[in-house]
Amino acid sequence: MDGGNGKMVKAGLRNGYMLLFFVICSFILNAIVIAGNDLIAGATDSMLAGQPVYFKEYMIPLLCMVITGAVVAYLKSISGSQYSAVIQREVRISLGKHLVKLPFSYFDEKGTGSIMTRLMSDMEEMKRFFSEILPELLVNIVTVLTATVYLAEMDVRLILLLFACYPVMLVVADKLSKKLASLAKKLRSYMDERTELAYDAIQGMVVGRSYNLYEWHKQKMDTVIDNMVAQACKSTRISSLAWTLRNLITTIPVIICYIFALYEVRQGQITVGQLVAFTVILSRILYPISGIVFCANDIREVGVSLKRIQEIYEQQEEKAGGHIEGKPENSENIPVIEWQDVRFAYDDRGEHPVLKGMSFSIETGKQTAFVGGSGEGKTTIFKLLCGFYEKGAGEYKLFGHAFEDWKLEAARNCFSEVSQNVFLLPDTIRQNVACGKENATDEEIIQACKNANIHDFIIELPEGYGTLVGERGVRLSGGQRQRISIARAFLKDAPILLLDEPTASVDTESEEKIQEAIDRVAKGKTMIIIAHRLSTIKNSHKIYVVNGGRIVEAGCHEELMEKQGFYAKMYAKG
Missing domain, CATH: 1.20.1560.10 (ABC transporter type 1, transmembrane domain)
Structure with missing residues (x-):
């Protein structure tokens, strides 16, 4: 270079x-x-x-x-x-x-x-x-x-x-x-x-x-x-x-x-x-x-x-990835995501590992949650899933193909993310929602906002969809920013939805609207959740408990409660 x-x-x-x-x-x-x-x-x-x-x-x-x-x-x-x-x-x-x-x-x-x-x-x-x-x-x-x-x-x-x-x-x-x-x-x-x-x-x-x-x-x-x-x-x-x-x-x-x-x-x-x-x-x-x-x-x-x-x-540019591009083929016979003994450390020498041999499998159309204490590696999992960082060792498959074989842009198109800290451009509401899909029409943007329970609020604004949100969306409430983020995810229509506790810092009324919008966007999709409040993921098909960079427990809510292990103790603490 x-x-x-x-x-x-x-x-x-x-x-x-x-x-x-x-x-x-x-x-x-x-x-x-x-x-x-x-x-x-x-x-x-x-x-x-x-x-x-x-x-x-x-x-x-x-x-x-x-x-x-x-x-x-x-x-x-x-x-x-x-x-x-x-x-x-x-x-x-x-x-x-x-x-x-x-x-x-x-x-x-x-x-x-x-x-x-x-x-x-x-x-x-x-x-x-x-x-x-x-x-x-x-x-x-x-x-x-x-x-x-x-x-x-x-x-x-x-x-x-x-x-x-x-x-x-x-x-x-x-x-x-x-x-x-x-x-x-x-x-x-x-x-x-x-x-x-x-x-x-x-x-x-x-x-x-x-x-x-x-x-x-x-x-x-x-x-x-x-x-x-x-x-x-x-x-x-x-x-x-x-x-x-x-x-x-x-x-x-x-x-x-x-x-x-x-x-x-x-x-x-x-x-x-x-x-x-x-x-x-x-x-x-x-x-x-x-x-x-x-x-x-x-x-x-x-x-x-x-x-x-x-x-x-x-500085070396991010690797473009392999040869696989385009939309993935959904198949119930193969896991959407599969990790085998994945290891990762933020430092180059690997002296301070964050993930220490993590293995799990996520099935098509299922809701999967990762729970654990702060600093245990949950957010790092999301970063590796989207290819923001390269794993140090182990195997990561996306729709049955090694992640390295995917073009990085195509792999990231498989994911939509809604997180606690929503990033909004210092532009109009329309432009912030349109980020989810290139050349999106006004009709598509409006429908996405309706699905995200934010359309009624937008049309009451003097400028409507042309309203400027301010730097990082400071002119909007936390719940409103979250729903714009969900509208963006609707528009992207990716097969995998990543949720990083999007309702953690909003009021009860906003939480209900956000949860209703999430339920809509999640239909027919594989949903992966990072949870801090365990009450929000009780209905997940599979829950992985992360501790010390490893998965120490796995199962549905009832199974984990019966084990009386890490999960049961965390749930009891609320």
Whole structure:
């Protein structure tokens, strides 16, 4: 897989004609300046010699050069800006496409703060590289090359004196740029933490205010911001030192060059007009000379962000799966789902296993429940069923075929999920329900909402199905969000329905409506439930009791109660 740098390089080469045009414009602008200098030098020498200076001979060509230079400068600016914009667009699009294909483990490992900072701040640094640093570097190189050739024709000794500062600048720039890169890396880590805190504060606004967590959050945020400011101040001090040394190192050779040039004028080796031209060119070349060297500071700083972007590209995409696609063939002769000795751990080394040799079978059209204490692995079962994580060992069959033989998209189309924490898009109710089926018609959406007992509520809203639900559905109650989620499941019409205690955090009236909607959507489907309240799964055909990452009991409610084991004790506790 191409790394982030590879993507950027390919995008850069693909649009290289814009950059080439930018460089050509830079050469033309420098050629215009040099030609103008020659005219001014000639006019100066003519006036000092007492010769007439004609308007047509000097002013008209200079005016033409100024106009031409303005046009070329405009074209140069446009080409540079377009080049930067196109690169950013291509990289952002490719990064977005790659990011949504990454496995869930990557998001669990990195966290929201780190990923958001990479997508925002680090991408802004990439923008700065292509819009500011790279164009400036190319302009500096072109300016130095053209001016060097011009000055060398005048007197090569002036060039040697001017570039005498280069070795010192290289050493200073190298040392300072390494320090700046180190500070930039630390600053980025603090920015990750700040973004994470801000995200958590916004998402947990209700809980935060309910428990008066303002001071706690403020202290955490203040600490992170103080660390960021400290790193930024250190970086600013080093950058300021770099500018001071840069000016000092370049000023000394310039003074020597001026003294030497005046000496040559006195000796008659160059004319006063050439001295004027030398002064103009020298003023144009000073900044580019040091700019090429000290550009290493900016490149190394930006390099930290580019590396962080590259790290995303280097992550392996989620495996697409095998060859089986399309709708599964329902058969009562084979289990819908079958696990044999499945093992799983979230850490790569498997030092902390969550599932420790789990085996079970789920029949077509039956209701199956998984019960157990918190942290025993019930939710992990759902994650593995949908292919969000890969099992560490064992065998997992879906409709009689090994899960690895299924195309991942086709396998996930076999499942609809309704969970406690419903995710809604910050869009309309219509769009949130339509997620269940591509190109769903309004009639299908309305029927799904009727089945989910939410249609009557929706049509009473001023905007009806066009009502915006707010971020994560904050404008709706918990029960309303659940019923929209159920409507989405109706629309998807998958053969397997996964329920993660959808009625756990709603009132009695909402629970009745949700349960009625679930009963409708479950008709003719295989239903798998994670239960915390055992009273809700008494009618399940099979109940699996999970403890310590293993299934310790299995049977229907009556059978498990007769055993007087784990299940009976849990049921007695309520």
